[in-house]
Amino acid sequence: MQYLLMIYQNEAEYAKLDPAILQKNSEEYVAFTQSIVQSGNFKAGDRLRPIATATTVRVREGKTLTTDGPFAETREQLGGYYLIEAKDIDAALAIAARIPTARTGAIEVRPIWVYN
Amino acid sequence: MTPRDIERILRDEAGRALATLIRLVGDFDLAEDSLQDAFAAALERWPVSGHPSNPRAWLVNVGRNKAIDRIRRQANFRGKQAELTHELLLNVSQHDACNDGAALGDDMLRLIFTCCHPALAMDTQVALTLRTVCGLTAPEVARAFLVGEEAMAQRLLRAKQKIRLAGIPYEVPDRDTLAPRLRGVLAVIYLVFSEGYAATSGENLMRLDLAQEAIRLCRLLDSLMPGRGEIKGLLALMLLHDARRAGRATARGDVVLLEEQDRALWDRVQIAEGLLLVDEALRAPGGPHAYAVQAAIAALHARALNYAQTDWPQIAGLYEVLLRISPSPVIELNHAAAIAMVDGPARALALIDALEARGTLRGYELLFAVRADLLRRLGRHAAACDAYRSAIAATQLEPSRRFYARRLAELERRTD
Structure with missing residues (x-):
């Protein structure tokens, strides 16, 4: 099965972190990504620019409405994702728990909708 | 055989038959529907033929055939021959699984x-x-x-x-988890x-x-x-608590506190089984689990001739063990209640005050109830009345509400 692992973190708190910690965090991400590429679970993954760069689009009655900012204001923001292939939810949850941000933020695990 | 006999067998076998059917057909809903079909077939055939020697295998086999029927009907209905390649149909010949x-x-x-x-x-x-x-x-x-x-x-x-x-996998977790x-x-x-x-x-x-x-x-x-201590510990705990069932309430459904219970009403056979399991649970490898320690506390109550002769110091000690292996404010509350029996209500009240100050049990019915009882025993009736009123406001259970109201009325009579 395929799962999307969505990485949520408080951006404001993250921005305040010490550069040495950010460096270590980034190294942990490199190591983690390499490990799931090697195990064959990795399908895709990216880090997102902060919500200050987000734009939300809605089309109503044919008119495009564009607003500055994310779809919803939340305490923690979507900051990145991995798309993985895993045997079942247990395997997916075990991988999600190894994402460095799982220790400070939260990882939402969602199965991909498969059309037959 | 009567429909009642059949229903009893079906009820006993339902869980296990369903468990195997889910594995065989790979789907909860299909397995449940097919098992219902098998039950209907049993209610029709067994009164005439008697029940089969292995009812579970019978239910699983009939259930699986019913599942195959359901898949075929669905495939015909949708005109999708592809669905006939369903894993279940390919495995039709495997009859070993049920026995x-x-x-x-x-x-x-x-x-x-x-x-x-x-x-x-x-x-x-x-x-x-x-x-x-x-x-x-x-x-x-x-x-x-x-x-x-x-x-x-x-x-x-x-x-x-x-x-x-x-x-979510249909599996027993591996050793790691x-x-x-x-x-x-x-x-x-x-x-x-x-x-x-x-x-x-x-x-x-x-x-x-x-x-x-x-x-x-x-x-x-x-x-x-x-051989797993945590399972035996929980089983012991439940058996020992449940053994007191007949003494815990009056015929009218009012609460009878442990200290006022008629211990002759307790189920001695069940207590004996519970006591045996507590020993096994405490001796299991990997150190005692929280359930085993709670069961050991229940065992001391079950062994005691009466409330006063209960081994309160050992109960307080076991609560201290419990606070080390599985700390929680509710355990602290129970510990304080045991301390009241060892060192008196004043010392217990100090523990409760400290617990209450931390705010973790705010609004918790039993916190008010324990506090009320300690104040009552210390003769501080006005404060006890307040605590009983808080307990009455906090409970959602009618017999508990009646009990607190009864205590409150007794105290109010004395204060007047």
């Missing part, structure tokens, strides 16, 4: 661990376990938890959808028992069926995973 005892035990464990998967909400785990493992009907589960039938049906439906769509997953299963069983032992709301203090179901489930788990 192997070990495989059947594994199926039951698979079902239990799947229903108690942490990706499902706790109340959903409880409902799903009662519905599928214990074989209660959806309306029975709804009644047990005072939820509307429609809402319960929806909850069960969503749970089965999540199992299928989110890929077994211990935490087993803790989750035991938490579900204990929650079912607790609701049966002292309902959180409603007219009746105890809901017998739920306590019995929890004990039945824990016995099953103990037989499927023998």
Whole structure:
């Protein structure tokens, strides 16, 4: 099965972190990504620019409405994702728990909708 | 055989037959529907022919054939021949699966661990376990938890959808994750028992069926995973608590406190079994689990001739052990109540004050109730009355409300 692992973190708190910690965090991400590429679970993954760069689009009655900012204001923001292939939810949850941000933020695990 | 005999067999076999059918057909809903078909066939045939020598194997085989019928009908209906390649149809010749005892035990464990998967909400785990493992009907589960039938049906439906769509595996967890997953299963069983032992709301203090179901489930788990201290500890704890059932309430449904209970009403056979299990649980490898220590406390109550002659110092000591291995404010509250019996109510009240100051048990009924009792024993009647009033406001259970109101009325008479 395929799962999307969505990485949520408080951006404001993250921005305040010490550069040495950010460096270590980034190294942990490199190591983690390499490990799931090697195990064959990795399908895709990216880090997102902060919500200050987000734009939300809605089309109503044919008119495009564009607003500055994310779809919803939340305490923690979507900051990145991995798309993985895993045997079942247990395997997916075990991988999600190894994402460095799982220790400070939260990882939402969602199965991909498969059309037959 | 009478329909009642048949219904008893079907009820006993429902969980295990369903557990195997889910593995064979790979889908909760299809397995449940097919088992219902098999039940209908049994009710039709068994009164005439008598029940088969192995009712479970019969139900599984008939259920599987009914599932194949259902898939074929669906395939014809949709005109999709492709669906005939369903795994089930390819495995039609495999009849071995229903007669192997070990495989059947594994199926039951698979079902239990799947229903108690942490990706499902706790109340959903409880409902799903009662519905599928214990074989209660959806309306029975709804009644047990005072939820509307429609809402319960929806909850069960969503749970089965999540199992299928989110890929919750039909497996016993591997060695690495077994211990935490087993803790989750035991938490579900204990929650079912607790609701049966002292309902959180409603007219009746105890809901017998739920306590019995929890004990039945824990016995099953103990037989499927023998020699595990945490399972034996929980089973002992539930047996010892449940053994006091007949003494815990009057015929009118009023609460009788432990100190006033007629101990001749306690179930001695069940206590003997519980005491034996406590010893096994405490001796199990890996150190005593919290349930085993709680069971040891219950064992001291069960052994005591009366309230005054209970071994309170050892009970207080066991609560201290419990606070080390599994700290919680509720355990601290129980510890304080035991300390009241060892060192007197004043020292216990100081512990309660400290606990209350931390704010973790704010609004908790039993905190008010323990405080009220300590104040009453210290002769501080006005403060005790206030605490009983708070307990009355906090409880949702009618017999508890009556008990606090009775104590309050006694005190008010004395203060006047």
